[in-house]
Amino acid sequence: MTALHDILAAQIARQGPMSIAEYMAACLLHPKHGYYSTKDPLGAAGDFTTAPEISQMFGELLGLSLAQSWLDQGAPAPFTLAELGPGRGTLMADMLRATRGVPGFHNALSLHLVEASAPLRAAQAERLQEYAPHWHDSVDTLPQAPLFLIANEFFDALPIRQFQRDGAGWRERVVGLQDGQLTPGLTDAAPQAALEQRLEDTHDGDLVETCTPARAVAESVATRIAQHGGAALIVDYGDWRSLGDTLQAIAEHSAANPFTHPGQADLTAHVDFEALVTDLPCAHSRLTPQGVFLERLGITQRAQALAQKLSGAALESHIAAHARLTHPQEMGSVFKCIALYPKGATPPPGLDP
Numbered sequence: 001m002t003a004l005h006d007i008l009a010a011q012i013a014r015q016g017p018m019s020i021a022e023y024m025a026a027c028l029l030h031p032k033h034g035y036y037s038t039k040d041p042l043g044a045a046g047d048f049t050t051a052p053e054i055s056q057m058f059g060e061l062l063g064l065s066l067a068q069s070w071l072d073q074g075a076p077a078p079f080t081l082a083e084l085g086p087g088r089g090t091l092m093a094d095m096l097r098a099t100r101g102v103p104g105f106h107n108a109l110s111l112h113l114v115e116a117s118a119p120l121r122a123a124q125a126e127r128l129q130e131y132a133p134h135w136h137d138s139v140d141t142l143p144q145a146p147l148f149l150i151a152n153e154f155f156d157a158l159p160i161r162q163f164q165r166d167g168a169g170w171r172e173r174v175v176g177l178q179d180g181q182l183t184p185g186l187t188d189a190a191p192q193a194a195l196e197q198r199l200e201d202t203h204d205g206d207l208v209e210t211c212t213p214a215r216a217v218a219e220s221v222a223t224r225i226a227q228h229g230g231a232a233l234i235v236d237y238g239d240w241r242s243l244g245d246t247l248q249a250i251a252e253h254s255a256a257n258p259f260t261h262p263g264q265a266d267l268t269a270h271v272d273f274e275a276l277v278t279d280l281p282c283a284h285s286r287l288t289p290q291g292v293f294l295e296r297l298g299i300t301q302r303a304q305a306l307a308q309k310l311s312g313a314a315l316e317s318h319i320a321a322h323a324r325l326t327h328p329q330e331m332g333s334v335f336k337c338i339a340l341y342p343k344g345a346t347p348p349p350g351l352d353p
Ligand code: SAH
Pocket: 028, 036, 042, 050, 051, 052, 053, 084, 085, 086, 087, 088, 091, 114, 115, 116, 117, 120, 137, 151, 152, 153, 154, 157, 158
């Protein structure tokens, strides 16, 4: 049992079951025992890896797409270059290196990072020192200025609620106690105004997920883009519309039970892109599989150019990384990309309106 297990069990014994959202937030961000508060989970020695940790090509191509969007919008200066949940700073470092040759881009940018984790802020500080980043606890304090933003595997870490359809109402999935163990259960059925439109496409017993914090972040970003210009590239796993239980725990690179070791495993859920981007004050691109997006940006040519300088094990691992990022059986299709951009503008390269 973890320390956080005992804290949450005591709270449930006092106050009754908690929502999946409350549970997820505690597991990830509890100030003393939360997963992101206590360790650097990324990379081979950690619990999971991400696209920018797999290959430099990911950050290079996304950086060039965002910089082209900046040029297409008339190279506004000054502007905010921002990242949500920058992890070790690898993606931003690759983006910045790749955009050095874009005239005026580096002179005009000021770098802003939204990050909750103290250990990861320290890693970012080391990696991105020369760009003098500003850190934020929330998107709401990002400057009111043109905003070019990237978020890879950020929205999947935000707390979801889960609801199971029961007639015209919904039973919420909650975390309670059974024999002293944290155990999922269901509340009684009740109407849910926010799920009104999901009565049309679901049946009894279907489970749907909502993520109010994700929508709030998207609105805050979209408002800046609509008012000041800019673009956001959002990459995450998920689909256009949520259906089914996608809460998952990962520890040491394999799946774990989300309820047994709170605070010790990464907890994520798939992103419902429809709920994230519909009716925002700015435009959004089509939702596009990561593999398709990277191919359109020229990942194969970039991979070939990098391969020229490699041999042996380094070459093998470079070829494997290319496949891992783009292949439909790997990260190429479960991961998807969508852009936010001003109404009337064109989307960043690689994405269709
Ligand atoms: N983008 C990085 C890291 C992804 S892991 C990469 O692709 O490698 C998720 C990141 O989001 C971590 O940096 C984590 O600390 C951060 N994060 C999670 N929840 C957050 C929250 N509510 N507010 C700010 N940052 C958060």
